[in-house]
Amino acid sequence: MRRRFTLLLATLATAAAATAATAGGTTLNLVAYSTPKPVMAKIIALWNQTPQGKGVSFSQSYGASGAQARAIAAGQPADIAFLSTGDDVNTLVDAGLVAANWDKGAYGGLAADSVVAFVVRAGNPKHIKEWSDLVKPGVQVVTPNPFSSGSAKWNILAAYGAERKLGKSDTQATSFVQKLMQHVVSQDSSGANALNTFLAGKGDVLITYESEAYAAVAAGKDVHMVIPKQTMVIELPMVVLKNSSNKAKAQQFVSFVQSEQAQEIFAQNGFRPVNKAALKKYASRYGGRPVMFRISDPLFGGWRKADKTWFDPSKGRMVKIEANVGGPTGAGS
Amino acid sequence: MRRLGPRLVALSYLTIILLAPLGMVFYRTFEHGVAPFWHALSNSETVHAFKVTLLVTAIAVPLNTVFGVVAGLAIARGRFRGKGFLNAFIDLPLALSPVVVGLSLYLLYGRTGWFGSFLNRHNVQILFAWPALVLATIFASVPFVAREVIPTLRELGDEQEQAARTLGASTWQTFRRITLPSIRWAIVYGVVLTTARCLGEYGAVAIVSGRIVGKTETATLRVEDSYQNLDTTGAYSVALVLAAIAVAVLVIMTLTKPKEQSV
Amino acid sequence: MPAASAVVSAPRARAATFRGARRGTALSLGFVSTFLSVIVVLPIAALMWESKRNGAHTFWQVVSSPEARAALELTLGAAVGVALFNAVLGTVTAWVLVRDDFRGKSLVNAVIDLPFALPTIVAGLTLLALYGPHSPVGVDVAFTRVAIGLALCFVTLPFVVRTAQPVLHELDREMEEAARSLGASDFTVFRRIVLPNILPGVLSGMALALARGVGEIGAVVLISGNLPYRTEVSSVFVMNRIESGDPAGASAVAVVLLVVSFALLLAIGGVRYLVTRFDRA
Numbered sequence: 001m002r003r004r005f006t007l008l009l010a011t012l013a014t015a016a017a018a019t020a021a022t023a024g025g026t027t028l029n030l031v032a033y034s035t036p037k038p039v040m041a042k043i044i045a046l047w048n049q050t051p052q053g054k055g056v057s058f059s060q061s062y063g064a065s066g067a068q069a070r071a072i073a074a075g076q077p078a079d080i081a082f083l084s085t086g087d088d089v090n091t092l093v094d095a096g097l098v099a100a101n102w103d104k105g106a107y108g109g110l111a112a113d114s115v116v117a118f119v120v121r122a123g124n125p126k127h128i129k130e131w132s133d134l135v136k137p138g139v140q141v142v143t144p145n146p147f148s149s150g151s152a153k154w155n156i157l158a159a160y161g162a163e164r165k166l167g168k169s170d171t172q173a174t175s176f177v178q179k180l181m182q183h184v185v186s187q188d189s190s191g192a193n194a195l196n197t198f199l200a201g202k203g204d205v206l207i208t209y210e211s212e213a214y215a216a217v218a219a220g221k222d223v224h225m226v227i228p229k230q231t232m233v234i235e236l237p238m239v240v241l242k243n244s245s246n247k248a249k250a251q252q253f254v255s256f257v258q259s260e261q262a263q264e265i266f267a268q269n270g271f272r273p274v275n276k277a278a279l280k281k282y283a284s285r286y287g288g289r290p291v292m293f294r295i296s297d298p299l300f301g302g303w304r305k306a307d308k309t310w311f312d313p314s315k316g317r318m319v320k321i322e323a324n325v326g327g328p329t330g331a332g333s
Numbered sequence: 334m335r336r337l338g339p340r341l342v343a344l345s346y347l348t349i350i351l352l353a354p355l356g357m358v359f360y361r362t363f364e365h366g367v368a369p370f371w372h373a374l375s376n377s378e379t380v381h382a383f384k385v386t387l388l389v390t391a392i393a394v395p396l397n398t399v400f401g402v403v404a405g406l407a408i409a410r411g412r413f414r415g416k417g418f419l420n421a422f423i424d425l426p427l428a429l430s431p432v433v434v435g436l437s438l439y440l441l442y443g444r445t446g447w448f449g450s451f452l453n454r455h456n457v458q459i460l461f462a463w464p465a466l467v468l469a470t471i472f473a474s475v476p477f478v479a480r481e482v483i484p485t486l487r488e489l490g491d492e493q494e495q496a497a498r499t500l501g502a503s504t505w506q507t508f509r510r511i512t513l514p515s516i517r518w519a520i521v522y523g524v525v526l527t528t529a530r531c532l533g534e535y536g537a538v539a540i541v542s543g544r545i546v547g548k549t550e551t552a553t554l555r556v557e558d559s560y561q562n563l564d565t566t567g568a569y570s571v572a573l574v575l576a577a578i579a580v581a582v583l584v585i586m587t588l589t590k591p592k593e594q595s596v
Numbered sequence: 597m598p599a600a601s602a603v604v605s606a607p608r609a610r611a612a613t614f615r616g617a618r619r620g621t622a623l624s625l626g627f628v629s630t631f632l633s634v635i636v637v638l639p640i641a642a643l644m645w646e647s648k649r650n651g652a653h654t655f656w657q658v659v660s661s662p663e664a665r666a667a668l669e670l671t672l673g674a675a676v677g678v679a680l681f682n683a684v685l686g687t688v689t690a691w692v693l694v695r696d697d698f699r700g701k702s703l704v705n706a707v708i709d710l711p712f713a714l715p716t717i718v719a720g721l722t723l724l725a726l727y728g729p730h731s732p733v734g735v736d737v738a739f740t741r742v743a744i745g746l747a748l749c750f751v752t753l754p755f756v757v758r759t760a761q762p763v764l765h766e767l768d769r770e771m772e773e774a775a776r777s778l779g780a781s782d783f784t785v786f787r788r789i790v791l792p793n794i795l796p797g798v799l800s801g802m803a804l805a806l807a808r809g810v811g812e813i814g815a816v817v818l819i820s821g822n823l824p825y826r827t828e829v830s831s832v833f834v835m836n837r838i839e840s841g842d843p844a845g846a847s848a849v850a851v852v853l854l855v856v857s858f859a860l861l862l863a864i865g866g867v868r869y870l871v872t873r874f875d876r877a
Contacts, residue, residue: 029545034561061544062558066839074443075453076461076543091841095444145822147836186739186821187828189835192561193818196721201729202739202821219563313840314657326825327662343692346685347704350749354722355707358714361725400631403624411621417869419628421861426636427807428857430831431814433850436838437639440646447642471635480755480804484797485762487872518762526758529712536716536814553715560717572718579713580706 026056026249031072032082033065033150033236034192035212039269040082043262052252064190065150072097072241079244080253082111082236084209085150086295086303089237102239111238111257113272115292116158117210118226119198126204130228131162134180134205141183142203144194146311146318151191155207156318157295157306158232164299165230165291178321199223209234214270230291236271358576361569373567374574378547379555383574386552389463390531393470397527401478402520406512408479409486410494420483423476431536434472438465438541461543466551469537474530478523485519486512521586529579640854647847658845659852663824664833668849670741671830672856675809678748683802686756687794691786693757694764709754716814719750724819739821744829747815752808756801763797764790792871799868803861810857 032040040060047053061068061076069088072078073095081098083089089109092098103109120128126139134141144152159180163173185203188194191212198206199221213225238257240250256262263278272286273279279286293299300306310317362370373379407413408420429437441447442459452459459465493515497507513520535553542549550558552571559567648655658664693705711719723746725731728738737743767790775785813831820827830853837846 037558037562059548060546062546062561063539063544067540070439070838071461071540071543074439074446074460075449145824145832145836148832148839184823187823189817189822189832195563196560196818197724197739197821200724200738215563221563311840313837313842313845314661319663322824323662326823327666339688340692340696340698342685343689344704347689350746350753351707351710352704353726354719354750355710357722357726358718361722396631400628404628404632407621407624407628411625413621413625417862417865420865421803421858422632422636424803424807424861425640425854425858427804428810428854429639429850430811430834432831432835432838433643433811433846434639436646436843436846436850437643440642440843441638468635472639475635476804476807480759480800481762484759484794484800485766487796488763488766488793515766516762518765522758522762525709526712526754529709529754533713533715553717556715557717560721565721568721569718572714575715576707576710576713579709583706583709 026246027059028056028079028246028250028253029059029061029077029244030080030082031061031068031076031078033068033084034062034190035215036082036236036271037062039265039271042265042269043257046261046265047253047256050256052249053256056249056253064192066091066148078241079246079250080238080240082238083150084234084236085153086235086237087153087307088150089239090303090307092239092241097241097243098239099242103237106255107258107274108235109237109239110235110274111254112211112236112263112266113274114209114211114234114236114270115227115272115289116154116232116234117208117213118228119195119206119208119213119216119223120226121204122222122224124224124226128205129226131159131176131180131230134159134207135176135183139183139205140185140203141180141205141207142186142188142194142198143184143207144191145187145189147313148189149191149194151194151208151212152187153307153311154209154232154234156310157300158207160310161232161293161297161299162228162230162291165293174317174321177317178324181321181325184325210272211270218270227289229289230293231289233272233292233294235295355576358569358573361565362573365566369566370570370573373559373564373570376567378550378558379552379571381547382550382552382555382571385463385466385548385550386532386575387578389466389470389551390528392467393474393531394524394527397471397474398478398520398524400475401480401523401527402482402516405479405482405486405516405519406508409483410491423479426472426475429472431469431473431538432540434469434537435540438468438537460541461545461549463549465541466538466549469541470531470534473534473537474527477526477530478520481519481523481526482516485516489515525579525583525586528582532575532579643847643854644851646844647851649844649847654844655848658837658842658848663828664830664849666825667828667830667833668852668856670744670828671810671853674741674744674748674829675806676860678745678752678809679802679806681745682749682752682805683756683798686753686801686805687760687798690757690760690764690794691790694761708757711750711753716751716812717818719815720747720818723747723750723815728819738819739823739827741820741827743819743821744816744827747819748809748812751812751815752805755804755808756798759801759804760794760797763794767793795871796868799864799871803864806860806864807857810853 044058048056065084065088069083069091072081073091081092086103089098089102093100118128128134143155146152146156156177159177160173163176186197188197191208194206195208195212195216210227216223217225238254240247240254244250258275260275260277263273263275264281267273267278267282273282295303295306404423408416438460439446442452443449493511494507497511533553538551539554542551542554544550544554552575556568556571559571693701724738727735727746729736737746771789772785775789811831813835816829817832822828822832830849834846834849
């Protein structure tokens with residue numbers, strides 16, 4: 001017994017000495033979207049206790065996903081980017097800073113998932129359960145502007161996808177999106193502002209990320225989360241930058257983030273794990289909805305196609321929809 | 334009675350637009366007691382953010398003040414063509430929204446910007462470091478001192494200065510002994526305005542600072558950080574301290590005025 | 597003798613000081629130009645360059661799009677309206693702060709600059725809390741055009757007040773007192789004597805308020821609802837363009853805004869010139 005114990009101690013000591021010699025003194029630059037700060041703090045702390053993560057310090061930046069991506073493209077030092085849409089990662093690909101096959105790796109290049117969810121007033125006075133409830137007369141919707149917010153893009157695509165999955169045609173689903181926009185009373189510039197607008201008392205329902213809704217409820221706000229039967233999976237990518245000076249270490253961190261241990265932390269904080277083992281463990285909390293679709297679904301064909309079709313600033317479908325809803329010829333609210 | 338009308342109008346307006354919001358800031362800061370306020374302020378990231386803000390302000394305000402006085406003199410006293418254009422041009426920076434300021438700085442100093450490769454070659458970091466913070470902050474507060482100084486100079490006229498010159502005073506002596514004291518109030522208010530603006534600058538700084546926690550985060554970015562994380566008390570607490578600093582600056586600057594100027 | 601030598605040396609001294617004055621002007625202009633170039637001109641030049649990157653046709657396409665035009669009209673209308681409104685109320689406030697005396701005046705004077713020191717998020721949040729859905733005074737104007745005016749009033753309040761104050765401080769009271777002793781009413785004194793003298797200051801402040809109103813985004817974006825064609829201001833439209841990966845289009849609209857603002861600022865300068873033409877010898 002004692003010999004085995006001594007052997008174990010010796011092995012650990014050697015391992016520790018070895019890693020201390022190689023690691024330590026590295027700083028990784030993490031540039032992330034605005035809300036995962038608390039959860040990343042926990043994961044980083046956990047990683048620092050592992051041999052690989054020991055002695056590695058982090059320089060962290062949190063801000064709106066699109067703005068962060070543009071900052072990195074403009075030269076902000078970054079080893080790891082944790083963004084809220086693949087669309088923003090494509091900004092980095094176009095700038096030559098991320099490999100074009102970033103989503104072909106482990107877990108599709110993702111750190112976590114979420115889903116598009118509704119936030120309603122306590123008690124759900126307007127009985128909002130499904131997408132069709134959002135366009136009932138008198139229902140006021142809050143969702144950010146799709147041209148300035150990644151969150152809004154997920155919302156719009158989810159609305160369209162939900163209708164298509166219910167059997168509607170492309171035209172019908174698109175006109176549903178228009179109908180939805182007619183009920184929108186505030187198009188804030190970001191998901192955070194939209195949440196704030198809703199918490200300030202405007203609107204009957206907010207469309208947002210499940211993880212944001214979770215945070216609001218956890219923060220004691222007087223609101224309630226509802227997930228419709230058809231909804232879209234929000235994929236949150238984490239990538240290593242090509243011009244990182246600590247690529248190997250950064251990749252180790254990303255792999256850790258995708259490991260079961262770190263994924264459980266995500267699960268405890270309102271995110272859906274991408275790691276299958278962790279997902280299984282939290283299946284009761286994150287039970288799937290009857291219909292869950294992703295950006296890779298043929299309905300969308302990936303981010304580049306979806307972005308061009310829907311959100312091109314001159315020719316995208318949302319341009320016409322916004323004009324129809326609010327423009328001079330529109331019958332806007 | 335003659336005083337009551339304007340006083341009523343001014344105070345009502347101020348109450349609606351200024352005092353009520355101020356009261357709300359106080360209320361929201363302390364609605365859960367003083368503990369959350371201290372907690373928000375004693376956070377090491379917040380302390381560092383205040384240091385960053387104060388450093389940037391300490392650089393931007395003197396630069397803008399010197400610029401404002403010199404430009405003010407040039408416009409109010411100088412004789413050259415294009416004065417009207419220069420005058421209008423000084424206000425123009427304010428018409429740029431912070432997003433556009435950020436974009437323009439990216440266009441100039443970003444990786445693919447006008448000076449991008451030059452900066453890269455010489456390992457100079459402007460964006461996402463304190464120089465960009467200073468540039469953005471100066472930009473947001475450029476016209477204030479000039480705008481205070483010019484009307485005062487015009488109102489006062491330059492007879493005294495001309496008299497001084499004909500008596501043999503040099504330009505510098507005239508400036509120091511005659512002009513400067515006469516525009517003291519203008520400079521005071523200009524500096525106060527500029528300082529307040531530098532303390533509260535958020536939009537452009539948000540884009541060019543990189544928001545690196547503990548390094549390039551300003552106090553205003555801490556406000557946003559708290560706001561993002563649904564910590565409204567924290568956000569208001571930091572904002573209240575910024576407001577307090579601005580008031581302190583004003584009090585200090587107006588307390589050091591000489592006793593009633595001869596009128 | 598001192599007097600004689602003074603008379604003899606005066607022309608030489610005058611000539612020397614005029615040369616000094618010209619050198620001084622040249623030096624100051626040099627400093628001003630350099631400072632402005634680095635801080636202001638370069639960024640604006642970069643924007644102009646970016647705006648024409650995709651060609652003149654694309655420039656006009658973005659700028660003349662119905663949404664851009666709607667945003668432009670709303671922005672300019674709100675900025676001009678608020679600038680005028682704050683010019684009047686700011687003047688009254690400055691008058692009260694300089695000439696009047698009441699309990700708490702120093703406190704009120706001290707907080708005039710706070711709209712600047714408060715980050716625009718906080719400005720937006722407080723206005724939303726006070727005059728939005730949960731308003732404690734029952735006034736809900738959030739997510740309407742009125743909210744835009746409200747936010748702009750808040751962020752431009754200090755301008756006219758602070759530019760009029762120093763002028764009021766320096767104002768020679770003798771003329772006012774003379775007029776009063778001749779029987780002029782308060783209002784006449786104000787209109788005929790005070791106003792013409794503080795008008796340049798008021799106009800200066802108004803120009804600043806106008807410029808700021810055009811460029812404001814932080815407070816407006818939280819309280820207006822940003823509904824395209826209805827409550828979306830140009831700064832938000834420009835932001836959306838940047839976010840959509842179209843910095844050229846964003847720059848185009850920003851440049852148009854700049855040009856219009858510049859024209860308005862020149863106009864205000866022109867008004868000031870006209871108003872003070874009797875002051876110039």
